[in-house]
Amino acid sequence: MNKPLRRDVHGVLLLDKPAGVTSNQVLQHVKRLYRARKAGHTGSLDKLASGLLPLCLGEATKLSGYLLEADKVYEATCALGATTTTGDAAGEITTTNPVPDISRSELERVLARFQGEIQQTPPMFSALKHAGQRLYKLAYAGITVERKPRTVTIYELTHERYSGDELKIRICCSKGTYIRTLAEDIGQELGCGAHLRTLRRVGTGPFTAAQMVTITELEQLAQIGTDALDAQLVPMDDVLRNIPAVHLNESMAFYMRQGQAITVPRAPVQGLVRLYDQKDMFLGVGTILDDGRVGPKRLLQEIHS
Numbered sequence: 001m002n003k004p005l006r007r008d009v010h011g012v013l014l015l016d017k018p019a020g021v022t023s024n025q026v027l028q029h030v031k032r033l034y035r036a037r038k039a040g041h042t043g044s045l046d047k048l049a050s051g052l053l054p055l056c057l058g059e060a061t062k063l064s065g066y067l068l069e070a071d072k073v074y075e076a077t078c079a080l081g082a083t084t085t086t087g088d089a090a091g092e093i094t095t096t097n098p099v100p101d102i103s104r105s106e107l108e109r110v111l112a113r114f115q116g117e118i119q120q121t122p123p124m125f126s127a128l129k130h131a132g133q134r135l136y137k138l139a140y141a142g143i144t145v146e147r148k149p150r151t152v153t154i155y156e157l158t159h160e161r162y163s164g165d166e167l168k169i170r171i172c173c174s175k176g177t178y179i180r181t182l183a184e185d186i187g188q189e190l191g192c193g194a195h196l197r198t199l200r201r202v203g204t205g206p207f208t209a210a211q212m213v214t215i216t217e218l219e220q221l222a223q224i225g226t227d228a229l230d231a232q233l234v235p236m237d238d239v240l241r242n243i244p245a246v247h248l249n250e251s252m253a254f255y256m257r258q259g260q261a262i263t264v265p266r267a268p269v270q271g272l273v274r275l276y277d278q279k280d281m282f283l284g285v286g287t288i289l290d291d292g293r294v295g296p297k298r299l300l301q302e303i304h305s
């Protein structure tokens with residue numbers, strides 16, 4: 001049987017990942033639907049989790065690191081009164097405790113303790129590596145290793161609903177924040193223990209849940225054709241919409257494509273910039289050098305339609 005022909009397709013798909021499948025499984029499925037030569041995700045969501053998983057196709061894969069580093073927004077449900085081996089609903093219950101009668105003001109005081117910069121110890125059931133091995137593989141083998149705490153930032157932490165043994169929270173946080181660890185720590189502060197029951201990501205960098213498309217919708221569009229699928233992709237430069245744009249004339253764009261730093265009048269004085277040529281075509285990412293010139297940082301190949 002002949003393999004389906006792969007094609008060059010470039011852009012970012014804002015997928016609504018369903019719970020119960022891995023990020024790599026949905027990535028491979030989307031890659032097949034699009035018949036894309038190249039695709040990658042921007043930091044995996046746990047199998048338990050659902051929600052916004054940006055997938056980068058083609059040249060957009062060169063920009064995936066910027067979404068990996070971006071802030072995230074989650075909606076989580078914490079099950080109070082029970083801890084588990086994994087910190088989430090996939091694990092076995094290890095302890096149970098009665099849930100105290102918690103007032104709204106007391107709950108808000110507890111949540112306030114976790115806002116700002118905090119220290120988190122990564123869970124054993126995570127994709128971090130120790131001596132070349134994924135921690136979750138060691139955990140499944142019954143091995144526990146020491147993990148160094150690290151600093152993360154919780155910009156906002158609010159409770160959406162509290163009823164019985166269930167607490168729903170919304171979290172805006174920096175990259176590297178473990179929500180299952182946050183749920184466990186909140187449970188510890190409340191004196192009853194907790195684990196993560198559900199997790200849904202609703203924001204990544206500049207992207208929101210309102211822009212997501214489901215696997216089912218993509219499968220239906222695939223029956224129509226590749227044009228219908230491609231219409232779901234957001235432009236690559238949307239990944240960087242929060243950084244300033246620099247427009248180059250034809251000569252500047254030529255030297256930039258050669259990998260040379262150039263002088264651009266009225267360019268920003270520091271940081272990263274989006275680069276566009278004289279035809280308003282997105283070239284990639286530049287950086288402001290110490291001498292004020294604009295240097296290439298991550299350039300894309302020219303895309304011919």
